[in-house]
Each structure stands twice: as structure tokens, then as C-alpha cells.
Amino acid sequence: MLIEQRPSKDGAGWIELPVAQFRLDAGGWNVYGMDSGGRWRPVPEIPPSDDFQA
Numbered sequence: 001m002l003i004e005q006r007p008s009k010d011g012a013g014w015i016e017l018p019v020a021q022f023r024l025d026a027g028g029w030n031v032y033g034m035d036s037g038g039r040w041r042p043v044p045e046i047p048p049s050d051d052f053q054a
Helices: none
Strands: 002-007 014-025 028-034 040-042
Touching: none
Parallel strands: none
Antiparallel strands: 002 014, 014 028, 028 040
16 A cells, blocks of 8 residues: 655644555556545556556
């Protein structure tokens, strides 16, 4: 999972925000993003790949 860390509004700590998930499915590595309802959905602009770094 890719997580963004940023300072909290009060400056007392950090908050973590999930940005993306990487899943190895039958078609290769897929990138998922969170929708407005908090569910992970495939990102259609990024096609599956056998090469994780691609």
C-alpha cells in the first residue's frame, strides 16, 4: 500500500492517508485507488502489468 504522511493540523503528530494499493491478480499487478465511499477500485488508466516497476 502507498501511504501519504503529512503533519496533523495541530502540529502534534502525523496523519497517514492511503493513496493506492498494489495487487497481484491473475492478469498481473493492478493499481487500486479509493473511491469516495472508502472502497478500493481498479484505476482504469493504469493497465495490469507483469512487471511491478512498470
